[in-house]
Amino acid sequence: MNDLRRRLGLPGLVVTVAAAVGLGIDSGFGVVVGVGLALAGGLGTVGLRLAPDARGRAAAIGPALAALALGAVAAAPSPLAAPIAALGGIGILLWLLDDPDRPSGGPARGRYVILLPGLAAAIAWAGALVLPAGSIDFGFAAVFLVVTFGLVAVLLGRPDLFDREEALA
Amino acid sequence: MSAPAPGGLHWRPRTYLLLAVGAALAAAGVVLRDPTPLYLALVLLLAPVAAAFAAPRRDPVVRLAWGENGPLDEIRVEGAVTPPEGIAPEDLEVSVARPPGLGGPSAAATRVEGGAVRFEGRWSTDAPAITPVAPPHVVWRDPAGLVERAVALDAADLTVVRYPPELTRLRLVRLDRTTVLPGEIRSRRIGASGEFFGVREAVAGDPARRVNWWASARRGRLLANEYALERAGDVVVFVDLRPTSLGREADERLLGIERATALGVADSFVAAKARVGIALFGEFLDAVPLSTGRDQRLRIRAALASARRAHVGGPSERGGVALRRFFPPGTTTILVSPLVDEAADPLVPHLTRRGYPVVVLSPSPVALLPRGAALAPEDEALADRLARLLRRAELAGTWQFAPVVDWTDAGSLGGFVEFLRRPSPRRSS
Numbered sequence: 001m002n003d004l005r006r007r008l009g010l011p012g013l014v015v016t017v018a019a020a021v022g023l024g025i026d027s028g029f030g031v032v033v034g035v036g037l038a039l040a041g042g043l044g045t046v047g048l049r050l051a052p053d054a055r056g057r058a059a060a061i062g063p064a065l066a067a068l069a070l071g072a073v074a075a076a077p078s079p080l081a082a083p084i085a086a087l088g089g090i091g092i093l094l095w096l097l098d099d100p101d102r103p104s105g106g107p108a109r110g111r112y113v114i115l116l117p118g119l120a121a122a123i124a125w126a127g128a129l130v131l132p133a134g135s136i137d138f139g140f141a142a143v144f145l146v147v148t149f150g151l152v153a154v155l156l157g158r159p160d161l162f163d164r165e166e167a168l169a
Numbered sequence: 170m171s172a173p174a175p176g177g178l179h180w181r182p183r184t185y186l187l188l189a190v191g192a193a194l195a196a197a198g199v200v201l202r203d204p205t206p207l208y209l210a211l212v213l214l215l216a217p218v219a220a221a222f223a224a225p226r227r228d229p230v231v232r233l234a235w236g237e238n239g240p241l242d243e244i245r246v247e248g249a250v251t252p253p254e255g256i257a258p259e260d261l262e263v264s265v266a267r268p269p270g271l272g273g274p275s276a277a278a279t280r281v282e283g284g285a286v287r288f289e290g291r292w293s294t295d296a297p298a299i300t301p302v303a304p305p306h307v308v309w310r311d312p313a314g315l316v317e318r319a320v321a322l323d324a325a326d327l328t329v330v331r332y333p334p335e336l337t338r339l340r341l342v343r344l345d346r347t348t349v350l351p352g353e354i355r356s357r358r359i360g361a362s363g364e365f366f367g368v369r370e371a372v373a374g375d376p377a378r379r380v381n382w383w384a385s386a387r388r389g390r391l392l393a394n395e396y397a398l399e400r401a402g403d404v405v406v407f408v409d410l411r412p413t414s415l416g417r418e419a420d421e422r423l424l425g426i427e428r429a430t431a432l433g434v435a436d437s438f439v440a441a442k443a444r445v446g447i448a449l450f451g452e453f454l455d456a457v458p459l460s461t462g463r464d465q466r467l468r469i470r471a472a473l474a475s476a477r478r479a480h481v482g483g484p485s486e487r488g489g490v491a492l493r494r495f496f497p498p499g500t501t502t503i504l505v506s507p508l509v510d511e512a513a514d515p516l517v518p519h520l521t522r523r524g525y526p527v528v529v530l531s532p533s534p535v536a537l538l539p540r541g542a543a544l545a546p547e548d549e550a551l552a553d554r555l556a557r558l559l560r561r562a563e564l565a566g567t568w569q570f571a572p573v574v575d576w577t578d579a580g581s582l583g584g585f586v587e588f589l590r591r592p593s594p595r596r597s598s
Contacts, residue, residue, distance in 0.1 A: 089212030103259035110312030116219035117212040
C-alpha cells in the first residue's frame with residue numbers, strides 16, 4: 001500500500017484532483033465537463049506515472065496541471081475559488097516532491113518549495129478577504145512586500161550568496 | 170583526480186513547464202480580470218525561486234571512494250559518494266554508466282546508506298578486457314526536481330583489467346638479457362640502488378641522478394642507469410593495432426583482447442623483475458622503452474589503456490624498422506596480433522630479420538566471424554570447421570619465421586604459458 005502511495009504520489013494527486021474538481025463544479029464548462037476534465041487529468045497523470053519509460057514518467061505532471069489550469073481559468077470568481085486554485089498548485093508541488101524514482105522523504109526535505117508559495121498565496125488571500133472589496137491589489141502588494149522582506153532577511157543572513165564562482169581556466 | 174563537470178545552477182525542464190503555465194495563468198487572470206488563475210500562477214511561479222534558494226551556493230565537491238573486484242568474467246564496480254556537510258545524500262543524483270565493451274545493465278544500482286550514496290554495478294565480460302570506468306555523473310538536485318547544480322568529484326580514476334590468471338605463471342619463463350647500448354658494462358661500484366646493470370632510454374619521471382650523463386653525451390639523447398640485482402631479462406610486447414579486413418566491430422573486440430593480454434603479459438614479467446617494453450604499432454610505432462618497476466607498470470598500463478585501433482595500418486616493414494629505434498635486437502618479442510591479413514603484408518619476417526626472436530600470440534578471430542542466419546546447425550558446424558582450417562593454413566605461413574600460438578579460448582592462456590616455458594612444435598592454445 002505504501003509502495004502504491006509513493007508510486008502514484010497519492011497525497012499530492014488527491015489534493016490536485018480535489019482542487020480541480022472543486023474548480024470544475026463551479027466552472028463555465030458545466031459540472032459534468034468540469035469534473036470530467038479534472039478526473040481525466042488525474043487519470044492521465046496516474047497512467048503516465050506508471051509508465052515503464054522514464055520520459056513518460058517525467059511528463060506525468062502534464063495532464064493534472066492542464067486540468068487544474070483549465071479549471072482555474074474557467075472557474076467563476078468567488079472567495080473560495082482562489083484558495084482552491086492555490087491549494088491545487090500546492091498539490092502539484094507535493095506531487096513533484098513525492099517522486100518514486102528518488103529516495104523517500106522528498107516532501108519533508110523540500111518543504112521550503114511548498115512553504116514559500118503557500119505562504120505567499122495565504123497572505124494574498126487573507127489580504128483579499130480582510131481588505132475592503134476592490135482592494136485585491138493591496139493583497140498582492142502585501143505578498144510582494146512580505147516576499148521582499150523574506151528575501152532581504154535571507155540575503156542578510158547568508159552574505160555568501162553574493163560570492164561568485166571562480167572562473168575555470 | 171577527475172575533471173570537474175561544468176558548474177553552475179541549471180533549471181530543469183519541469184521548471185520551464187511550471188513557469189510557462191504560471192505565466193499563461195497570470196496573463197489569463199489579467200485579461201479576464203479574475204483573481205483565481207492569479208493564485209495558481211503565484212504558487213507555480215514562486216516554487217522554482219524557493220527551490221533555487223535552497224541550492225548550494227557553489228558547486229559542492231563530493232568524495233568518491235570506489236574500486237572493482239570480481240572473477241575473470243564478472244566485474245563488480247562498487248563505491249560510495251559522500252557529500253560535504255550541509256548536503257543531504259538523498260539530494261545527490263549519482264549515475265554510473267556501464268563501461269564500453271561490457272555486458273549487463275546499462276547503469277549501476279544506487280542506494281542511500283550511512284550518509285552516502287552507494288552504488289554497485291555488476292557487469293560481465295566474455296574476453297580479456299582493459300576498460301576505463303567513467304567517473305560517476307553526480308549532480309545535486311532539489312527534492313522537487315526543479316533545479317540542479319553540478320558536483321565536482323574528488324576521486325582517482327578507475328580502470329577495469331581482466332586477463333587470464335595463467336599469465337601470472339609467466340614469471341617462471343627464462344628470458345634472454347640484451348646489452349647493446351653504449352656504456353652498458355659491468356660496474357664494480359655497488360650503489361644504494363643495487364648493482365649497475367646498464368643504460369636505457371630515459372623516460373619522464375626519472376630522477377636526475379639516474380641519468381647517465383657520459384652515455385647521454387655520446388649518444389646524443391638522454392639515457393638513464395639501471396641496476397640489476399634481481400633483473401631477470403628483457404621482453405618487448407608488440408601489439409598490432411592495424412585495422413583488419415574483419416570490420417570495425419570485430420576489430421574493436423580484438424583490440425580489447427589484445428590490450429588486456431598485453432597488459433597481463435607485461436605485468437607478469439615486470440613482477441618477475443624483468444625489463445619490459447611495449448610497442449604499439451598502428452600507422453606508426455609508439456613505444457614505452459624497456460624498464461622495470463612500479464613506475465614502468467603504470468606507464469605500460471596508461472599506454473595500453475589509451476591505445477586505439479589505427480584508421481590506416483602502417484606497412485609491416487615500418488614496424489620492424491621502427492622497433493630498432495626503441496629496443497635492441499635480440500630482445501625477446503611477444504607479438505600480440507590476430508594475424509588476419511598476415512599473408513598480404515607480413516609483419517613477423519620483418520621483425521625476425523631485424524634480430525628479434527619473436528613468439529606470436531594470436532587471438533583467433535574465428536569466433537567473431539559473421540554467421541549466416543539461414544544456416545542449418547550441421548552447415549554451421551561445417552562452416553566453422555572450414556574457417557578453422559583456413560585459419561590454420563594462414564598461420565602455417567607465419568610458422569616459417571616464428572612460433573605461433575593460436576589462441577582460441579579467450580578465457581584461458583594456459584597453452585601459451587606452457588609454450589613459453591617449454592617451447593615445442595606447433596600447437597594450439
